[in-house]
Amino acid sequence: MRKTVSILGSTGSIGKQALNVITDLSDKFNLFGLAAGANIEVLKEQIIKYKPKVISVRDKKSAQELKKYFPGLEILFGKEGLEEIAGSSQNDIVLIAVSGTAGLYPTIAAINNNIDVALANKETLVSAGSLVMNLAKEKNVNIIPVDSEHSAIYQCISSKDKDFIRKLIITGSGGPFRTKHLNDMQYATVKQALAHPRWSMGSKITIDSATLMNKGLEVIEAHWLFNIDYKDINVVIHPQSIIHSAVEFLDGSVIAQMGVPSMHIPIQYALTYPQRCKGLKSETLNLVQISCLDFAEPDLNRFPCLKLAYQAGKSGQSYPTVLNALNEIAVEEFLSNKIKLTDIPNIVEEGLNKHTPVHATDLNEIISADEWGRNFAKDLINKYLVN
């Protein structure tokens, strides 16, 4: 039976690859809705090529503009548009690939309507992990991670093994500054920070990879997805990005998921789950050709963001929400050449220190903690301005 899929964030890196998966496996999927943000031109091409039943764009103006080109198409907009597509009973599964905290609302809308979620948006679980996972449990909805690390862990835990987990091992390439000195990182340009050695991704996540905040957010996400204590989640630097993560069980046995570094596999896995399919781009891993896999400890002195994320995670309450908000603003400011790369952890740390935590179990609390973090970071920028 075909699955009906909606893709929120269809013009981003993950969204485009998801549309390729659906095209590759056209006998397995129907497309229902697409949603995009600023990239209206790409969305127009996608509408023509993939023929969605409904779309959603950022604002009313874009919706009206687009309506001129596609008068017969249902065109929604804003937060409500995302929620309406995600929550439609037409869907079997919704891919949440919008970036930032905007992913939270449609995720909740899908779960509330008993629709499985393929989750490519880290911030949803970092900001609102307790809320989202409790709701998913209550509604008996699958949250299938799309991040390569969490997809790896998800694939490593068979149903009979899920009660015997001892430890999660999250791997990371180490990013473009893995072997660089702290001095070089201090004066890193945006271009250098965006030059990721292994993965081709959006700019926000690529900067997070350069600071290792990405691994930190993944640790928090893994904590919620797999219900594992922070002390039992380890980060290991693995430059070749072949082992995408692993799970150690009580008996000392470790199950790892490996593959060529391509998002195609985890995206396809999430959409075809619980089945696996031969996709057009499912390359074979050649261990002999790769020849060697290396592992090292992350350097918390050069990458304090990872330490801060563990601290926020362990402190719980609204700290992870605030960590994420502070980081999102700091990364924006770095991408606008306003602050140095190494100021990102400074801004995050200062915000965490000043934050008065709340429980963060309902959506309003989470949103106000998120706003507090954003405002704090914005107010702080002057202190760090480069020029």
Place this chain on the structure above:
Amino acid sequence: MRKTVSILGSTGSIGKQALNVITDLSDKFNLFGLAAGANIEVLKEQIIKYKPKVISVRDKKSAQELKKYFPGLEILFGKEGLEEIAGSSQNDIVLIAVSGTAGLYPTIAAINNNIDVALANKETLVSAGSLVMNLAKEKNVNIIPVDSEHSAIYQCISSKDKDFIRKLIITGSGGPFRTKHLNDMQYATVKQALAHPRWSMGSKITIDSATLMNKGLEVIEAHWLFNIDYKDINVVIHPQSIIHSAVEFLDGSVIAQMGVPSMHIPIQYALTYPQRCKGLKSETLNLVQISCLDFAEPDLNRFPCLKLAYQAGKSGQSYPTVLNALNEIAVEEFLSNKIKLTDIPNIVEEGLNKHTPVHATDLNEIISADEWGRNFAKDLINKYLVN
């Protein structure tokens, strides 16, 4: 609920470790029977320490001798003794850790009586894979492999993934001659061949590791256990023996099982399956400390046994049975210093070339093919005698 276990081959390397597992997890297991071959002194100690309900020894004489020490104990002997213990309805699971084709009869006895088998004996499936697996399917009995490679593969295939396998990747350390020249191998002493770099095992399997026949037998065993074509089973040399084997699925995703090189984990896994338990010796894998994992293609020129095993496997019928029989005798002769290490593949190849295959689907055919191979190898020894 406790499982009742019998251990056939209790004085060997696997058997001893299995008794440790049962002692470690004494709240999970009851011991029913033990069986041993020549090592009566160790068996006596085991009887005192582990208090089995029944034992079996090699022959009547040993049984009578032992009866003097343990007058109240039920003492069986020979092939029938092994079968009686293995087939007893007292058992929940039987560990078959006797070496050679002697493992075949009790395996069949256990399956016929609907008892799960933890299989540490390679020859059973190499010689009689079709027969044994068909019987296990008919009786709905689990054959849980104990070999580290097959245990790894077994652990990598979750029930929802079993129909989507593309390839098995069997790893091997490469043995003591991995980096040696063919000349050195020609003049290798028994002691050199027994000096395995990673695994502490019995002498037969250690010599098989030195010739890579061990990997060849594992390929054939994997073919039967997991019902995978020979062309889809790859052998990769991995000197650190951390990745114990892996499975590639249709979508390009590879699931691997890793751990410290210790038989404790696969033995415990087979006995506690489908659960996992914290054992006393379940060491943690430290990837950072290991630092690097290497992979290479096996060299079929220096290790022709691997090529011969693939050929025998692909040819099917009684060829694998004969391969195993020829190899067993050749290894014995090498261990007795009668032939050179590099004559093992010559003897196997000559036997395979001369063999007239039969279907090998019933036990009599298998046994006569096995005998043909043994006799052929014995007759051939004079040609290769060192002195």
